[in-house]
Amino acid sequence: MAGGLVEGAVPGTIDDRVKQRDTTPLPGGAWLRFQAISRAPDPRTNHKWVLHDDGRLFLAWHSRDSEGEAPFDTDYPDEPTTVLDGAVVGELRKLVEAEGVASSAPFVQSPDVEGGMWRIVTVRGDDGRVHEVIYDRVKNPLLERLQQVGSEARW
Amino acid sequence: MGAPTSKRGAEHKHAESRGRGALTSDTNQHESDDSSVALAADGLARIKADRKSVAPPQVLALQTLAGNRAVTRLTGLTGLAIQRHTIDGAPPRPAEDEELQERAVQTLRLQPAWGAAPTAAPLPLQRWDKGVVSKGIAPGDLKLGKARPPEPKWEAKSPSVKAKSKFDLGSKRVALGKVRLSKKEIAADGASTVKASVAGPRQAVLWSLLGPPGMSVDAKTGVVTAGVDTGGRDFVDVTVVANDVAVPSVSAQAAFRLWSAPAWQAKVDLNVLLKVSKLVKKGVSTSANGKFDATYIPKAKKLLVEVPVDFQFPDNPITRGMSKAKIAARRKLLNQYRKDFTTNVQNVWGNQYVFDMMREPKSMWGVLGPVSVNVKVRETSKAKSYFHVIYHSKTEGRAGVGRPDVDLYKGDLAPVEAFTKSTRKNELLQLKNISPAVRVEPDGSIGRDSLKSLEFLGTYVKRLRQPPVKFKLTGKGFGSRDSLKRAEVVKKALQQFGVAAPHTLDTASAASLLDRKVYIEPAIDEGFVNMQDVSAHEFGHMIGLPDEYPEDARVVGDKLRTYDRILAAFGQEYADTVGKVTDSTASIMHGGSQVRVQHYVHFWDTLIMTSNLNAKAPKTKFGDPDWKIRG
Numbered sequence: 138m139a140g141g142l143v144e145g146a147v148p149g150t151i152d153d154r155v156k157q158r159d160t161t162p163l164p165g166g167a168w169l170r171f172q173a174i175s176r177a178p179d180p181r182t183n184h185k186w187v188l189h190d191d192g193r194l195f196l197a198w199h200s201r202d203s204e205g206e207a208p209f210d211t212d213y214p215d216e217p218t219t220v221l222d223g224a225v226v227g228e229l230r231k232l233v234e235a236e237g238v239a240s241s242a243p244f245v246q247s248p249d250v251e252g253g254m255w256r257i258v259t260v261r262g263d264d265g266r267v268h269e270v271i272y273d274r275v276k277n278p279l280l281e282r283l284q285q286v287g288s289e290a291r292w
Numbered sequence: 293m294g295a296p297t298s299k300r301g302a303e304h305k306h307a308e309s310r311g312r313g314a315l316t317s318d319t320n321q322h323e324s325d326d327s328s329v330a331l332a333a334d335g336l337a338r339i340k341a342d343r344k345s346v347a348p349p350q351v352l353a354l355q356t357l358a359g360n361r362a363v364t365r366l367t368g369l370t371g372l373a374i375q376r377h378t379i380d381g382a383p384p385r386p387a388e389d390e391e392l393q394e395r396a397v398q399t400l401r402l403q404p405a406w407g408a409a410p411t412a413a414p415l416p417l418q419r420w421d422k423g424v425v426s427k428g429i430a431p432g433d434l435k436l437g438k439a440r441p442p443e444p445k446w447e448a449k450s451p452s453v454k455a456k457s458k459f460d461l462g463s464k465r466v467a468l469g470k471v472r473l474s475k476k477e478i479a480a481d482g483a484s485t486v487k488a489s490v491a492g493p494r495q496a497v498l499w500s501l502l503g504p505p506g507m508s509v510d511a512k513t514g515v516v517t518a519g520v521d522t523g524g525r526d527f528v529d530v531t532v533v534a535n536d537v538a539v540p541s542v543s544a545q546a547a548f549r550l551w552s553a554p555a556w557q558a559k560v561d562l563n564v565l566l567k568v569s570k571l572v573k574k575g576v577s578t579s580a581n582g583k584f585d586a587t588y589i590p591k592a593k594k595l596l597v598e599v600p601v602d603f604q605f606p607d608n609p610i611t612r613g614m615s616k617a618k619i620a621a622r623r624k625l626l627n628q629y630r631k632d633f634t635t636n637v638q639n640v641w642g643n644q645y646v647f648d649m650m651r652e653p654k655s656m657w658g659v660l661g662p663v664s665v666n667v668k669v670r671e672t673s674k675a676k677s678y679f680h681v682i683y684h685s686k687t688e689g690r691a692g693v694g695r696p697d698v699d700l701y702k703g704d705l706a707p708v709e710a711f712t713k714s715t716r717k718n719e720l721l722q723l724k725n726i727s728p729a730v731r732v733e734p735d736g737s738i739g740r741d742s743l744k745s746l747e748f749l750g751t752y753v754k755r756l757r758q759p760p761v762k763f764k765l766t767g768k769g770f771g772s773r774d775s776l777k778r779a780e781v782v783k784k785a786l787q788q789f790g791v792a793a794p795h796t797l798d799t800a801s802a803a804s805l806l807d808r809k810v811y812i813e814p815a816i817d818e819g820f821v822n823m824q825d826v827s828a829h830e831f832g833h834m835i836g837l838p839d840e841y842p843e844d845a846r847v848v849g850d851k852l853r854t855y856d857r858i859l860a861a862f863g864q865e866y867a868d869t870v871g872k873v874t875d876s877t878a879s880i881m882h883g884g885s886q887v888r889v890q891h892y893v894h895f896w897d898t899l900i901m902t903s904n905l906n907a908k909a910p911k912t913k914f915g916d917p918d919w920k921i922r923g
Contacts, residue, residue: 148844150844150845151844152843152844173689173690175689175690176690176692176839176843177690177839177841177883178711178714178841178876178882178883179690179710179711179824179883181710182688182689182690182701184688247694249580249581249694249695250581250692250693250694251581251692251693251694251833251838251839252690252691252692252693252829252830252833252839253690253691253692253694253699254689254690254692274692274694276694276697276699281606281684281687284687284688284689285607285684285686285687287688288686288687288688288689288702289686291688
């Protein structure tokens with residue numbers, strides 16, 4: 138990957154679409170939220186999901202019908218989109234831990250990448266604290282896997 | 293006839309000072325030679341019998357051969373009066389001779405040998421040595437009114453001396469061998485020379501030439517020195533004429549090519565360039581992500597852009613334990629991915645625009661163009677590739693390029709419909725921004741500024757290709773006829789600027805004198821569907837192009853990093869229109885699939901760079917103005 142990673146506070150000049158990300162408190166029983174927002178204007182691959190401790194996953198995928206600034210145009214469903222196997226949940230917990238999300242700077246960027254996505258990971262730690270990290274064009278095994286989970290849940 | 297020895301009288305020295313000494317170098321030797329007188333008499337008699345071939349060189353030659361006074365004494369014998377006048381102490385000429393000579397000093401309206409327009413001013417013929425033909429031969433027959441061997445004018449279609457390769461002179465048969473030239477072509481650099489010689493036994497000849505002004509020939513040695521003028525042409529053919537000294541009507545000639553200095557340099561450079569099979573530059577880096585190999589093949593007029601890649605399929609691994617059938621099926625699938633990516637990218641990016649060579653003289657350098665661009669995705673090993681094309685076939689997401697990784701996601705290998713609504717809206721907005729209100733004068737003329745704006749609109753629409761554009765032209769004047777006439781004028785102008793789109797005309801009343809304009813309202817074809825081509829878009833990054841959409845602090849109107857190169861290639865107005873961040877367009881580096889002319893700027897840079905790779909040519913390295921992107 139070109140260049141290195143830049144970490145720090147969320148820049149004030151960050152894109153408006155990221156400013157419109159889901160920053161609502163994690164629902165009770167939920168420990169992980171993943172949001173993917175395309176840097177390109179095309180919002181069709183934008184999506185977000187919330188994963189509960191018991192494996193219930195609530196996915197909200199962009200409708201594909203709108204062309205606008207809002208990164209998301211659908212709400213989470215009332216019913217879980219899918220229920221992940223316990224092993225998968227365990228795998229995700231390990232990946233989150235390995236990546237050090239809970240202790241990461243809130244903004245991590247790979248500035249030389251062109252295109253790509255903002256991927257925002259929000260986790261509730263063992264101590265109950267919620268931490269959000271915005272990964273801008275960053276590529277790592279955690280993000281690849283989280284994105285894959287959303288795609289698999291969709292279909 | 294042997295070659296004359298070199299003894300020079302006072303008059304010859306004087307003549308020499310005018311650069312013509314060689315022509316009279318043996319006069320003294322023959323002045324008292326009776327046999328020479330007889331020979332001269334015989335020669336003159338023959339000349340008289342063959343008047344058409346009589347020319348000053350013949351007279352001169354006789355003077356040379358027998359001595360001027362001897363020739364003069366022969367007047368009564370031959371009916372020709374050839375009076376020798378030396379410059380110093382020349383006797384007064386008879387009045388009739390003076391008159392006749394003036395008639396002989398005629399002017400010729402000469403025609404360029406290569407078909408250009410005749411020279412405007414007739415060239416006065418020059419006299420030399422005041423040799424006069426007084427009787428027997430009409431002045432018109434002498435073509436040139438000088439007694440020296442003729443200096444044929446370079447513009448003349450043929451030498452004024454009728455070429456004869458043989459001549460019987462009494463018992464002697466005079467013949468000239470073939471004229472040989474040391475070079476077949478030289479540069480008009482004011483210094484290059486060509487040595488002319490006559491093949492066969494050594495013979496005394498006098499050299500002259502048909503060439504452009506500024507050239508010179510040493511009449512004795514046959515050394516021709518180039519001038520610097522070719523009359524504005526890349527080359528002219530210069531004829532070197534050898535006249536036998538004894539029988540000047542016997543002549544032979546040969547031609548060589550005189551090249552203008554720029555054309556000569558072009559010729560030299562082209563010769564080197566076109567012999568080179570290819571000029572290769574590996575690892576052309578155009579941005580943090582852009583990298584490719586370039587091969588310029590001058591003779592084939594090709595620029596080959598190769599991107600070495602390896603493919604990775606994390607979602608479709610071939611693992612141990614898989615059945616052979618499953619492995620075969622997976623390999624087939626992966627090969628299809630490879631093929632789809634490669635074919636799509638090569639088709640989308642290759643052969644979209646060509647480069648023309650603009651260096652002067654274009655008649656020479658133009659042979660290098662048009663250069664087309666072949667784009668090739670070359671699969672190689674992971675260690676040798678510039679990019680890992682990673683296809684996440686089961687994951688949806690937005691592709692990105694961070695060299696060496698190119699991440700593509702499900703659905704990225706083929707164009708899909710997207711952004712049609714916003715693309716139409718923004719393309720239209722862009723067109724409206726550059727569509728002028730055109731003031732048409734009562735006489736049907738369009739002001740310079742409006743014309744310039746129309747030309748730019750025409751250029752922009754031509755380059756746009758997609759989406760399809762049409763215009764409604766509303767003429768505002770006093771009365772529908774007047775209004776329609778104005779609209780027609782603008783329609784015609786647009787068509788002249790290459791916009792053949794269907795135009796509809798409308799009329800309206802002008803609110804005031806100043807409102808008598810034609811308003812241009814562009815429209816995007818309703819059937820337009822924007823197709824987004826993600827894999828080809830990412831390839832744009834792989835060759836160094838930036839995204840054209842706004843993101844983060846980068847807003848509409850900010851310059852792209854390619855702005856300066858677009859400016860250099862297409863000028864300010866075009867750079868300001870397409871070299872900046874925009875809202876949705878059909879451009880491939882935005883949200884569409886159109887490779888637009890500005891997307892070839894890195895190929896343009898690469899062509900300039902690779903065409904300079906040969907250390908020997910061109911002498912003056914190519915720069916921006918030399919290669920032009922056509923479009």
